[in-house]
Amino acid sequence: NPTARGCTNHMCSQEQRFQLLKSHCEKNPQLKDSYDEDNEQTYSRLLVDDKHKLLYCALPKAASTTFYNMFYYSYTGKLLKQVHCKSCWEEQGLVFLNQFSKPERDQRLRDYYKIMVVRHPLDRLVSGWNGKYTRPYSHATWRLHGPRMIEMFRKLQENTTLQQEIEKGATFDEFVRYVNYLETTDGEDHNQHWRPHHRLCHPCSIHYDLIVKVETMQEDSKVVLHKLGL
Known part of the structure; x- marks a missing residue:
C-alpha cells in the first residue's frame, strides 16, 4: 500500500501512472516496435539539459511550448520570443539527444533524470x-x-x-x-503533432523518472521547476 509508506498524493499518483504504464506495455508488446536503440532518430524528441542533468521528451501538443520556455528561462532568465527558434536553444547548449554519439546517448539515458509529458490522446x-x-x-x-x-x-x-x-x-x-x-498501416507517415506518444517518447523502452500530465500540470511540474531552480 503506497499510503502506508507515507508517500504524498503526488508521489502516489506517480506510482499509479508507472504501474498503469507497465501494465499496458506488458499487454501490448508491439508498443516497443518503433524503438530502435541504434537509430539516432529514435532520440530526436529528447531535449538534453546537461546543466541540470535532465532529459525531456518534447511531445507536440502536450505543453511543449511551456516546457521549452521553462528550460530556456532556467539558462537565460528570459522567455523565448519565438519558441521554435531552434538556434536559440542551441546557443545555450540545449540540443536533442540524437545529436550525440551512441556512448554519449547511453550515458545520459542511464544517468539523467528523464521527464515525459503526456496528454489525453483525443x-x-x-x-x-x-x-x-x-x-x-x-x-x-x-x-x-x-x-x-x-x-x-x-x-x-x-x-x-x-x-x-x-x-x-x-x-x-x-x-x-x-x-x-x-x-x-505503418504509422510512419504520422505528422509529429498527432503521432502517438509511444512513437515519439518510447515509454515502454525508455525508463522515465517523472510522468507529467497536461491535465494536472500545475502540480506535476513542481518537481521540474525545483530541478531547474525556478
Whole structure:
C-alpha cells in the first residue's frame, strides 16, 4: 500500500501512472516496435539539459511550448520570443539527444533524470486539428496532408471537382479517419503533432523518472521547476 509508506498524493499518483504504464506495455508488446536503440532518430524528441542533468521528451501538443520556455528561462532568465527558434536553444547548449554519439546517448539515458509529458490522446488530436486544419492553406501541415485526406475520404458530388472540394477544407471526421488510416498501416507517415506518444517518447523502452500530465500540470511540474531552480 503506497499510503502506508507515507508517500504524498503526488508521489502516489506517480506510482499509479508507472504501474498503469507497465501494465499496458506488458499487454501490448508491439508498443516497443518503433524503438530502435541504434537509430539516432529514435532520440530526436529528447531535449538534453546537461546543466541540470535532465532529459525531456518534447511531445507536440502536450505543453511543449511551456516546457521549452521553462528550460530556456532556467539558462537565460528570459522567455523565448519565438519558441521554435531552434538556434536559440542551441546557443545555450540545449540540443536533442540524437545529436550525440551512441556512448554519449547511453550515458545520459542511464544517468539523467528523464521527464515525459503526456496528454489525453483525443484532446491532443483536437488541438492538432485546431492548430493545423481549421484555416486551410495557412499551415504547411495542411498543404501536405489536407488534400490527401479529402481525396481519400470524400465522395465527390456531381459537377464538382476534387480541387473544388479541397478548397472547402477538410472536416474533423475526415481528419480522424485519415489519422486512423495512417496508424493501421505503418504509422510512419504520422505528422509529429498527432503521432502517438509511444512513437515519439518510447515509454515502454525508455525508463522515465517523472510522468507529467497536461491535465494536472500545475502540480506535476513542481518537481521540474525545483530541478531547474525556478
